[in-house]
Amino acid sequence: MPTPIDALSANLLSPIVLAFALGAIATLLRSDLKIPDALYDSLSIYLLLAIGLKGGVALAKASPGEIVLPALGALALGAATPIWCFAILRRLGRFGPTDAAAIAAHYGSVSAVTFVAVQTFLERSGVPTEGFMAALVALLEVPGIVVALMLARSGGQGTNWRETVRELLTSKSIVLLVGGMVIGALSGPERFKSVEPVFVGLFQGLLVIFLLELGLVAARRFRDVRAVGPFLVAFAIVMPVLHGVIGALVGTAAGLSVGGATVLGVLAASASYIAAPAAVRIALPAANPSLYLTPVLAITFPFNLAVGIPLIHEAARIIQGV
Amino acid sequence: MPTPIDALSANLLSPIVLAFALGAIATLLRSDLKIPDALYDSLSIYLLLAIGLKGGVALAKASPGEIVLPALGALALGAATPIWCFAILRRLGRFGPTDAAAIAAHYGSVSAVTFVAVQTFLERSGVPTEGFMAALVALLEVPGIVVALMLARSGGQGTNWRETVRELLTSKSIVLLVGGMVIGALSGPERFKSVEPVFVGLFQGLLVIFLLELGLVAARRFRDVRAVGPFLVAFAIVMPVLHGVIGALVGTAAGLSVGGATVLGVLAASASYIAAPAAVRIALPAANPSLYLTPVLAITFPFNLAVGIPLIHEAARIIQGV
Amino acid sequence: MPTPIDALSANLLSPIVLAFALGAIATLLRSDLKIPDALYDSLSIYLLLAIGLKGGVALAKASPGEIVLPALGALALGAATPIWCFAILRRLGRFGPTDAAAIAAHYGSVSAVTFVAVQTFLERSGVPTEGFMAALVALLEVPGIVVALMLARSGGQGTNWRETVRELLTSKSIVLLVGGMVIGALSGPERFKSVEPVFVGLFQGLLVIFLLELGLVAARRFRDVRAVGPFLVAFAIVMPVLHGVIGALVGTAAGLSVGGATVLGVLAASASYIAAPAAVRIALPAANPSLYLTPVLAITFPFNLAVGIPLIHEAARIIQGV
Amino acid sequence: METVQRRKVTIVAESILEDRLLGELRALGASGFTVMDVRGEGSRGRRTMDLGGRNIRVEVVAGVALAEAILAHVADHYFEHFAVIAWVDDVEVVRGDKYA
Amino acid sequence: METVQRRKVTIVAESILEDRLLGELRALGASGFTVMDVRGEGSRGRRTMDLGGRNIRVEVVAGVALAEAILAHVADHYFEHFAVIAWVDDVEVVRGDKYA
Amino acid sequence: METVQRRKVTIVAESILEDRLLGELRALGASGFTVMDVRGEGSRGRRTMDLGGRNIRVEVVAGVALAEAILAHVADHYFEHFAVIAWVDDVEVVRGDKYA
Numbered sequence A, B, C: 001m002p003t004p005i006d007a008l009s010a011n012l013l014s015p016i017v018l019a020f021a022l023g024a025i026a027t028l029l030r031s032d033l034k035i036p037d038a039l040y041d042s043l044s045i046y047l048l049l050a051i052g053l054k055g056g057v058a059l060a061k062a063s064p065g066e067i068v069l070p071a072l073g074a075l076a077l078g079a080a081t082p083i084w085c086f087a088i089l090r091r092l093g094r095f096g097p098t099d100a101a102a103i104a105a106h107y108g109s110v111s112a113v114t115f116v117a118v119q120t121f122l123e124r125s126g127v128p129t130e131g132f133m134a135a136l137v138a139l140l141e142v143p144g145i146v147v148a149l150m151l152a153r154s155g156g157q158g159t160n161w162r163e164t165v166r167e168l169l170t171s172k173s174i175v176l177l178v179g180g181m182v183i184g185a186l187s188g189p190e191r192f193k194s195v196e197p198v199f200v201g202l203f204q205g206l207l208v209i210f211l212l213e214l215g216l217v218a219a220r221r222f223r224d225v226r227a228v229g230p231f232l233v234a235f236a237i238v239m240p241v242l243h244g245v246i247g248a249l250v251g252t253a254a255g256l257s258v259g260g261a262t263v264l265g266v267l268a269a270s271a272s273y274i275a276a277p278a279a280v281r282i283a284l285p286a287a288n289p290s291l292y293l294t295p296v297l298a299i300t301f302p303f304n305l306a307v308g309i310p311l312i313h314e315a316a317r318i319i320q321g322v
Numbered sequence D, E, F: 001m002e003t004v005q006r007r008k009v010t011i012v013a014e015s016i017l018e019d020r021l022l023g024e025l026r027a028l029g030a031s032g033f034t035v036m037d038v039r040g041e042g043s044r045g046r047r048t049m050d051l052g053g054r055n056i057r058v059e060v061v062a063g064v065a066l067a068e069a070i071l072a073h074v075a076d077h078y079f080e081h082f083a084v085i086a087w088v089d090d091v092e093v094v095r096g097d098k099y100a
């Protein structure tokens, strides 16, 4: 069993962490390296669909009973995290209700790529996870955003909730994740084999290219980090750790293995940079995008990728005493 | 040996059929899911080249004698189907000569993706096919279009035939199919091995993404189905069945196995949605594109994918008494 | 051991050479086949990163001592080849200093795809090469361009060298090659395994698609070949042969195996069509792009691909007496 | 060729607004529009999103009244909070009745 | 900077017409053109093709006579059956002799 | 809607010039610009590069003086050796103070 330090340094040398670093360095060196928009879009479609498909195949093998408690735990996390984020941002951070809600929406939702990174980490460490974790990604994505938007509007005029929720539930990431899961579950392991070379075999390699682009983009926001102020910087590191531990506790209470509890912790710790920004930009146009994009992309995402994942795994091991 | 009902339901649960359904559902739910144009174009280049390459490698192993009769059968089908389609559309459907010819061109040509779908179906069912069937796709693509265009012009002024035929013969799909076949045949099975992971290994998985896009696009035409009228709806289902049975008969007469006869039947049943629309739009600009695109994409393609393929295979089995 | 003629014809039938030919033929037939820009850009990112990663993994296994002499040899070639190219183009070709330097920059730098082609050729022929050759590609890319640009300015006003060199060293190809090497070396063979299906498994197949596009593009310049005159045509064939033999000699002197010497020879023989054109267009705007793009793309690249590689390998074998 | 004068409104907006904006153009009565993917910089700089957050550029050829209505709509609904700009100019078209 | 007045013709057309249209522009004497990929909606709505059936937008800077000829050509050959629109406006350029 | 007159400069250039050109626009004082990827043909024909060598089309809405300065800059620095063209026309915008 590797020590926490071993696990951390092993994680830092994984191809995906290094690819993110390469992208960030390329931006800092003002390289002309650019990932075509169409490639970025294609890779994100691929990754979401692959997560869904693999989850669906695994789900088909799971008994419905196993998944009820973890699902409820995930929903509770999705509903609760934006509430305390909002309160902290309002009281301690002194942000207006709109900006506070906007930031809370991001930290209440999840990042599918962070999910993939923790899966990769655990696989490499030989720690098994429950097969149905991908379903929790889909469950955790939307509620946090909806709750945060409701908080923003708590004192304001009516908003078109039906339309906002419809847009969230039919957004690209939900359609691909849930659609992929249904396809995976219906076609089953046998029929899935023919598409495995693409959706399993290529996964890690294509993730490397995706993280290269995320590094390029995140580094463009590095110079804004100062502008968002020390409170948000601290928030962007402290909250993931806090959410990670809470998530690991909730996962353990819901009966998940140490691997599953780690994944749920990391999901809670992660902040959305696809679904939440799109929803928040439309629903809360007055919020300042720099206040949510910079912490999420330039701090929380790389922090989780490099440090948060091994840390939360360590927390889960301590919690479960293994 | 599975019963026809088993085969049908097994087919409905294949990843590619489900992916098409997911795409269609996403459109109906007004999801913002979009496949980048560049990805769609890249996948269609890949699929055509892969079909060609694999066909070429197989062709290298075939004896020239084997292929003569099936090739003549394919050519005969390509020349004959548009003629009777035209007549039916004129007489029974009461379409003008231009629209009738436009529709006939599509049903006289073939769909490479439907070809791939039937190959996948037969592989999964353990039914062998002649290796050279890809050559028949190339042979069947062009003649149906040319014959239909000639019918449209039967009473009209001269058209630039040389140029039209040159454009068809140098169109993307022919260049990739035939070019791929030549490369496959020249490089042979040994040298082909190094590129197999891409052109064989990834084939089914990438097809899933391609069919997701086809589902997205086809569903946009669902609401036009009413507009094209009941005659065309019936035509778009009856003709594939008819052509499928005739194709299976011709294939059997040409000495093809039950697998080969199924493929030839499905090819005859399929309607073109790449080469034919492009050629018809330019050569018959007065034809109404809705009248050919809607039946082909929104009816015939999904019908063949889900029902036509197992049905025609059943017909081929009955014909050959196996 | 195959005879040179066998090796040549075997090479001509490799999928990548045939794909280049298919692209060229498609252009000559005025086919509407087009590779989307985004696909071309994505493939070139992939190829450069894959070369880097594989090189880095191999580098991790090499002892630093082994690589010193070959690296010095490569640097010497990069510095020397543009000088004599420039002199020949000025004296014998009677080109102005700007055009001469522009052409010399291309022949002093290297083509990563030609590197890949020779690696493929040697693998297929069962000839081993030193694992660190990819590092030499990165080393050879920049010096030739810088030296040539310095020659152009020898009599002229000051140029912004700092900026020019910074742009070259942070250009896409260097960032991906060197970045990939660092990632490969740091993550090591064990962690590399998870990304191997993409960066090794798909390499040859994706190269086929890339070469299809290169064929399409190169053939668009075929008609300009006459315009550039017989001197440049001869130059575009003679210099690669000359550089190839010199490179093989230098490689042998630096202690490389016959495979390594072949690779170094082919690198010296190759002419850049990515880094050099971009740098030259900006730094020497008065140079006529036809004079460097046409020989490089329409003559030297296909010549090396089809004939140069087996020829230079033969030379390396004669030099090393094997 | 006889031509008539029409107005052309050009809107550059965050791409996330595409569906909403095009729906509003239809509702305002535009007979058509042309959309392209662009990128840009402006006074709100990187306030637009990095990921999936590119710009679109929409052109609408329209009569004077509709052009005015579109411009007013965009100014009222988008200028404050979104990275959106718009301009109008005159164009000559062949079949003027085609454009509301 | 001394500028001269020229005309600019903009054509939005089904992308399948690209090769043909550009060939005709060359034949009519255009010294150059700029093409971009766009998408759009118009009165002929979804009559354009879905698959591979996007629009292009072609700009040609030209003298008065050539602009007129291009507009007439497009109107005569494309307006009836194809999803094509075109407009003209005035632009100022630096080297007027560059544009036929 | 009250509008004010501004100038719009459009530059079509080899895409390799993008970073340099945009930096110069910022230095000249442009408050913003919109860029799109295009392709084209002109008098210098295939002199532009084939690979990675496409064109960009940059639009800058600006005041009279800045527009003049941009046009002069482009003419002086690019017209001789690069495949670059530029034109200017008038546009009406809502918030004129936004544009230098």
Ligand SMILES: Nc1ncnc2c1ncn2[C@@H]1O[C@H](COP(=O)(O)O)[C@@H](O)[C@H]1O
Pocket: D012, D013, D039, D040, D041, D042, D043, D044, D045, D055, D082, D083, D084, D085, F030, F031, F032, F033, F034, F035, F059, F060, F061, F062, F099
């Ligand atoms: N002066 C300008 N000229 C042309 N396009 C502009 C200008 N200012 C802004 N834009 C475009 O409008 C978008 C939003 O601008 P802004 O609202 O100023 O941030 C930018 O991303 C540019 O694409």
Ligand SMILES: Nc1ncnc2c1ncn2[C@@H]1O[C@H](COP(=O)(O)O)[C@@H](O)[C@H]1O
Pocket: D030, D031, D032, D033, D034, D035, D059, D060, D061, D062, D099, E012, E013, E039, E040, E041, E042, E043, E044, E045, E055, E082, E083, E084, E085
């Ligand atoms: N009023 C308009 N303003 C701008 N572009 C238009 C307009 N009407 C049509 N278009 C463009 O022209 C194409 C063909 O239009 P139509 O022939 O009306 O179907 C559409 O797809 C749009 O890209």
Ligand SMILES: Nc1ncnc2c1ncn2[C@@H]1O[C@H](COP(=O)(O)O)[C@@H](O)[C@H]1O
Pocket: E030, E031, E032, E033, E034, E035, E059, E060, E061, E062, E099, F012, F013, F039, F040, F041, F042, F043, F044, F045, F055, F082, F083, F084, F085
């Ligand atoms: N008359 C024109 N109208 C529109 N665009 C043009 C014209 N001439 C040139 N261009 C564009 O400007 C680029 C450079 O043109 P040139 O410098 O003439 O080779 C071309 O690739 C076209 O995109």
Ligand code: NA
Pocket: A081, A106, A107, A108, A109, A110, A243, A267, A268, A269, A270, A271, A272
């Ligand atoms: Na979270």
Ligand code: NA
Pocket: B081, B106, B107, B108, B109, B110, B243, B267, B268, B269, B270, B271, B272
């Ligand atoms: Na058919």
Ligand code: NA
Pocket: C081, C106, C107, C108, C109, C110, C243, C267, C268, C269, C270, C271, C272
């Ligand atoms: Na060289």
